[in-house]
Amino acid sequence: MVADYVVPVPDSGVPAAIGFSQESGIPFELGIIRSHYVGRTFIQPNDGIRHLGVKLKHNANSALIRGKRIVLIDDSIVRGTTSVKIVQMMRDAGAAEVHMRIASPPTRHSCFYGVDTPERSKLLAANMDVEAMRAHIDCDSLAFISxxxxxxxxxxxxxxxQPQRCDACFTGDYPTKLTDSDPQAPPLALVASR
Ligand code: SF4
Known part of the structure; x- marks a missing residue:
């Protein structure tokens, strides 16, 4: 992949974008400006509020982005709501190409240990393979760290x-026995489509 700039989704993608830029030699640029006065979107209760949140929170730096091939870096994809909006924002700002790179493996399982992720049926990676996610997000390429x-x-x-750390939301290997849930059960959306 050849690109002009590495751009983080602020603030979650910043550390990984700095590392990606240093390793690849592609310049790091703040192509998206984030307002710090609007809260995180994935814990908002409904899609309308989440979409509004993304719109208010991020603004593309069009003067930088126009005509450029962008590597967009984020730390994770949960529902995919933010990713869809940010890629659209990059395209509206005139990006020639948008390549997404994610600094965690696909989030395929819910967290039962306190991180406020949605139920499994709402996790994009629980319902789609990487190519389907790429098409849904409408980026030119999509890849996750293994x-x-x-x-x-x-x-x-x-x-x-016996993993040394909890990585259950990526692997489904929960470090404790789940007493009231079957973590390997397919997400509801897949059950419904069979
Ligand atoms: S790694 Fe474990 S504790 Fe952390 S979010 Fe994933 S499931 Fe939850």
Whole structure:
């Protein structure tokens, strides 16, 4: 992939974008400006409020983006709501190409340990493979770090039989027994489509 700028989705994508830029040699630029007065969107209760939140929160730097091939970096894709809006924002600002790179593996399972992720049927990666996610988000390419790559980034190696860290939202390997839920059950949307 050849690109002109590495652009983080602020603020979540900033550390990974700095690293991606340093490793790839592609210049890091703040192509999206974020208002700090609007809260995180994925915990908002309904789609209308979430979409409004994304619209208010981020603004593209069109003077920088126009005609450029952009590598857009974020830390994760949960529902995909923010990603769809940000890619559209890049295209509206005149980006020639938008390539998304995600600094975590696909989030395919819910968290039961306190992180406010939605139920599994609402997780984009629980319902789609990477190519379908790319088409849904409408970016030119989409790639995630692998689970092994994530551990390597931590200076570690994953012990498959007994992971050293919780990585259940990526792998489904919950470190505790779930007493009232079947984590391997397919998401409701897949059940409904069969
Ligand atoms: S790694 Fe574990 S604790 Fe952290 S969000 Fe994922 S499931 Fe929850």
């Amino acid at each position: 689970i092994d790559g994530l551990y390597r980034a931590l200076g570690d190696q994953r012990n498959g039989a």
